Amino acid sequence: MTPSTYKLKHKIQGALRLGRALQLVWQSSPTWTIARILLLIVQSTLPLLSLYLMKVIVDAVSTAIAAANKQAAFQQIALLIVLTGTVNLIIALCSSIAELVNTTQAEIITDYMYGIVHAKAIEVDLEYYENSQYHDTLQRAQQEAYFRPTHILNSLLQLSENTISLVAITGLLLFFHWQVAAILFVATVPGLFVRLKYADQMYHWKRKRTATQRKAYYLDWMLTNSWHAKEIRLFNLGSLFSRRFRQLRKQLYQESLAISKRSTVTALVTQTSATIAVYGSYAIIAYQTVKGTFTLGDLIMYYQAFQRGQSALQGVLGSVAGLYEDNLFLSNVHEFLDLKPRIIEPLHPLPVPRLQHKGIQFQGVSFQYPTSDRQGLKDISLTIQPGEVVALVGENGAGKTTLIKLLCRLYDPTQGSITFEGYDLRCLATTDLRRQISVIFQDYAKYYLTAKENIWFGNIDLPPDDGLIQNAAYKAGADDVISSLPNSYETILGNWFEDGEELSIGQWQKIALARAFLRDAQILVLDEPTSALDAKAEEEVFQKFRQLIKNQAAILISHRLSTVKMADHIYLMEHGRIVENGTHEELMQLGGSYAHLFEIQAKNYR
Missing domain, CATH: 3.40.50.300 (P-loop containing nucleotide triphosphate hydrolases)
Structure with missing residues (x-):
C-alpha cells in the first residue's frame, strides 16, 4: 500500500468513525440534538448583532457630543442601549438553556452508551472472556465509550458555531485590512498541528500501556475488595501489592508526563509567536484610527471583531483538533463494538425437542481452546439418556467442565458433533438450548x-x-x-x-x-454440587436427588467418589480422554484407576 493510499484509507476510516459516533448520538437523543442545533444557530449569530450595535452606540455618542439637541440625541442612544441589552439578555438566556440541554443530553448519551457496551458484553462468547486481549479491548472501550460521543457532538457544534462567527468576522476584517486577516490565520494555525501531533502520541501510548493499566487496576481491586481481604491480612500481602501498584502508576505517570512536557514546550513556542502577531495587529488597528481612517466606533468594532475572530479561529482549530483526538480514541469503542460472536446462530433454528429415545450424544468430540495449544478434549463419545444420571470423575484439568461448556454451546467442538435427541446443537438457537439445561458450576x-x-x-x-x-x-x-x-x-x-x-x-x-x-430444564448439571457441604447435608441432598430429577437427564461432576456411586453410568476422564466407564460396581470389579481412587478415598473414612 502506497503512502498516499494509506492516508486516504485513514481519512475514510476517520470519517466513518465520525459518522458512527453521530449516529449513536442521534439514536440516543434525537429531540435534544435538534434543540442543540437550534440553540447553536441563535448563539452564533446574536453576538455579531451585539457587536454591530456597540459600534453604532459609540458612533452615536461621538456625534451627540457635538450635537445641538443633546436630549434628542440621547434618546436615540438610549433606544440603542435598550436594544443591545435585550440582545444580550437573549444571549444569556440561550446560554442558560444550552447548559441545561447540554447536561441533559450528555447524561442520556452516557446511559445509552452503557447500554450498548453491556449489550455487546452479553453478546460475545465465553471465549472472549478467557482471552487477555479481549480484556484490553474491553477496558479501552470502557474508558472512552461513555464520554467520547458527547465530546464529538460538542466539538462539532462548537466547530459549527465558531465557523459561522468566523465567516462573518473574516468578511469584516478582509474589508478592513486583508493583511490583518492573514496574520490572524497564520498566528493560530501552528497550534493545531502541535495538538494533532501529540494527540497521536498519547493515543498510541495509551493503547500500548493498556495491559499495564489493567495490572494496576487489578492490584487496586485486590487491595479493596472483600474476596481477598482475609488472605491479604493473613499473609501480610497488603504492603507488597500496594508497592507494586505504586510502581506501575509511577511508570505510567512518568511516561505520560514526558509526552505532556514535550507538548507543553512546543505549544508555548507557538503561543508566543501567536501573541506577538496578535498584538502587532492591534497596533495596526490603533494606528489606522489615529490617522483618522476610521471612527472611534470603527476602532472598537474592529478591535472586538479581531479579538472575537481570533477566538473563533482558535475555536475552529481547537474543535478540529478535538474531533481528531476524539475520533482516534473512539476507534477503541468501535473495535469493541465490532467484535463478532464465534458461536454462529442458525439462520433457521429448529425447535428444541423433548429427550425421549436418543438422548444426548457426544460423537468423536475433540476440543482445543483458541488461546492455548493444549487440547481440552480428545475423541469423546458418550450417550446420556432421559432420566439417566451420569457422573464425570477425574482430576482437575481432566476436561470435565470443558465437556459441559460444549454441551451448553459456550464453545463449539473442534472436531465431532453433539446431538440433542438426534439434532446437532448447531441447528438449535443457543437461547432455547440453554433454557433446557440447568447448571451449577463449581x-x-x-x-x-x-x-x-x-x-x-x-x-x-x-x-x-x-x-x-x-x-x-x-x-x-x-x-x-x-x-x-x-x-x-x-x-x-x-x-x-x-x-x-x-x-x-x-x-x-x-x-x-x-x-x-x-x-x-430437561438436563440438570451439577459441577461439584456439594463440595462445600458437610457430610450430613450432602447425604440429604442426594437422598432427594432421584426425586428431584424425575425424567430429567442429570450429569454429576465430583471429586468425591462416594457421591457418584448412585449414578447409572460413570465416566473416568484423564487428560481430556475417557479412560474407563461403567457402573460403580463394574468399575470396582475392573480394578483400574477408578477402583484405585475409590479405595484411597475410602481409607479416610475407615
Missing part, C-alpha cells in the same frame, strides 16, 4: 441481592413471588438457612449493601443449588 455466582432473587434467577420466566422458589429452596436444603435470616426471603445476601447478611460457603452453595433446581 465457581457459581453470588448475587448480592435478596435471597428470593438469588433463587428466582434460575428461572426468570416465573413471577418473582412464585411458590416454586421456596419449593426449590426446600429441595436444596436452603429453606432453613433462609428462614433464619432477619427478613427471610427478602434479606439481602452478602455484606456489600446495607442490612446485608453474609453466608458461609456451604450456605451459598445451597442457594446456588436451589437456583439450579428451580429451572424447568
